[in-house]
Each structure stands twice: as structure tokens, then as C-alpha cells.
Amino acid sequence: MPAYDPNNIFAKILRGELPCYKIYEDDKAFAFLDIMPRASGHALVLPKTPARNILDVSPDDLAHVMKVAQKIAKASVEVFAADGVTIQQFNENAGGQVVFHLHVHVIPRKIGVAMKPPASVKEAPDVLAEQAKQLAAALR
Numbered sequence: 001m002p003a004y005d006p007n008n009i010f011a012k013i014l015r016g017e018l019p020c021y022k023i024y025e026d027d028k029a030f031a032f033l034d035i036m037p038r039a040s041g042h043a044l045v046l047p048k049t050p051a052r053n054i055l056d057v058s059p060d061d062l063a064h065v066m067k068v069a070q071k072i073a074k075a076s077v078e079v080f081a082a083d084g085v086t087i088q089q090f091n092e093n094a095g096g097q098v099v100f101h102l103h104v105h106v107i108p109r110k111i112g113v114a115m116k117p118p119a120s121v122k123e124a125p126d127v128l129a130e131q132a133k134q135l136a137a138a139l140r
């Protein structure tokens, strides 16, 4: 497996070098909205410690990221009146991974609404800002 690249886009977001629509942060995890959501409210949860994916992350960091994903899933159901939640996590090119800092997708779902293809439509900044505000408030 290739080494972790500290210049990947999520590493830059974690270091504050690139902007994001932040929804949650604690000492070990960070979460923000996906700018090309597969469904409205699509969030990403990352460990702060560098890890490429499930193949190199520490078990403790992985467990913590999943705890945060659960919190965000519950908040999404409340904020977006979702009927369900899809959790996705991809590993290496062959596993569908595009950005190589581990992340868990938390995607609120509505009955009868199909997910968009990955990275197909960029959401409007004002929509993302408002959703991030609502989710962050529900996570406090």
C-alpha cells in the first residue's frame, strides 16, 4: 500500500489550509459536509491522526470515527427529517477511494430518493453553509 500523502485535500482541510463546511470537531475527529453530496446533508467524518484508510488506521481511531459517525447519523435524521442513513467508507482505488485520508460518509436518505452518482453535482455554498449550521447546532 502507498504511504500516507500529507498533501491530500483532507489533510489540508484538517490543517486549516483549505476551507470546509465544518459540523463537528473533538480531540480525535473532525467532520464536514461533502461539497458534492450524494444526498442532501451528506457528511464526512475523519480521524485527525493521519491514516490513508481502513488498512492503516489504528483500531482506536477507527472506533472513535464510527462513534462520531453515529452521532452525526442521529443528528441528520433529526435535522433533515431523514427516513434512513447510508454509511459508506472506501479503501484504495480498487475499493472506490478518491481522497486518501480515511473518511466515513454519512448520507441521510429519504424514501424514494436515489443517491446521486459520486462527485456529480456541486452543492450551492449557501445551502451547504445553512446545512452545516443546523447540523453543528444539533451536534452541540
Ligand code: AMP
Residues within 6 Å of the ligand: 009, 020, 033, 034, 035, 036, 037, 044, 089, 090, 096, 097, 098, 099, 100, 103, 118, 119
Ligand atoms: P471517496 O474518497 O471515494 O470516499 O470520495 C471522496 C469524497 O470527497 C467525495 O464524496 C467528494 O465529493 C468529496 N470531496 C472532494 N473534495 C472535497 C472538499 N474539498 N470538501 C468536501 N468534500 C470533498
